[in-house]
Amino acid sequence: MADPAIRMTRHGYGLASTLFAVEGDDLHVGGLAVRDIVSAVGSPAYIYDGAVMRGAYRRLAAALDGFAAIYYSVKANPARGVIRLFLDEGAGVEIASLGEYHAAIAAGARPERILFAGPGKRKAELAAVIEGGIGEIHIEGLDEIERLRAIGRPVRASLRINPVPAVQAGAMRMGGKATAFGFDEEDLGAAIAAVTAVPNIELVGIHVYGGTQILDAAALIESWRHAITLAARVARTSGRPLATIDLGGGLGIPYYDADRPLDLDAVAAAIPGLRALMRNEPLLSGARAIVEPGRFLVGQAGLYVSEINAVKVSRGVRFLVLEGGMNHHLAASGNLGQVIKRNYPVVAPARMSAAPDLPATVVGPLCTPLDTLARDTGLPELRAGDLVAVLQSGAYGLTASPVHFLSHPPPAEALVENGRIERIER
Structure with missing residues (x-):
């Protein structure tokens, strides 16, 4: 049996050829060889393929078949070119900070197509997005209700609900346990009473988000079904119809050898039942569902590429x-x-025809053993100056990293589509 690390790397090479194109020795992204992109923008670099992003969006939209609007979760990758691409595809935007709000507006998002979620929103942030225009604010706690009361401006809002443990899902559980996110499902009555007592807050919906990196379609659908049931409960308790049901994000991508992609056919098969569940509740008959994926839309489109400094x-x-x-x-x-x-899947993007049969440990330049990007993985014989690419790197990459640690320069970023390179500036 092949060494597991080498088997995983071969999986990475198969993934690379599925997502992108391989011509001879070269991995191509956005119509250009990775080595040529690096020559243009420098090393290290994050490189994003626009066509892969559009493909992910369109496949998801087809599976949802109009059941739910797609709002891109900016936290996954806040590069303006990336946000703009999804706006071009018809997405709304979900943000979790005033900085992300400014990035979304700069990318061309319409304020009424922006949702603001996340715990610990400061009063100044809330006031700024209300002044600038916002589609909805997703309320996460009683303090937030009081801040909105103090601001005094009319605002549309949804209650974020921390669901019961039975419907939590994903690699990182966002709900179903003690958490800073939202109101516990068992305290929902008090939350509804508190928000409906504030004259300037219009309760228009709910937001339920139980987990992230979900690859199990059945678990995802069950969480959506539970969210619709909770929406009906909120509507009946408040005595008013709801306009939106935010089903959350959390759609995953396969990182590791044993991972299997989310089955969008299974998602599509469940949509008629979810539609019927909403239609059967009169107070939800005019509501629209929302999903807010980030990683699913952009994760597979990105590579982190660096030259080897030493072997x-x-x-x-x-x-x-x-x-x-x-x-x-x-x-x-x-x-x-x-x-x-x-290990994330790793390839040598300018040596794609060479057998990845030599074990290697891929590390960075930092003076800590934590700085290891791949452990005992299989790669070809490589030398200083050759390139290594980490796949599945479009989401939670640069902005989720300690870029100032040891004061090395930041990497370049580029969005590549149809042979055109767009440098990303932050």
């Missing part, structure tokens, strides 16, 4: 030392929530 062998282990590491890509190092550290 060394220590006690039988071959180390490839890159120009960047966990300071640029914390998630790939396993230090963004992994308990058991597993």
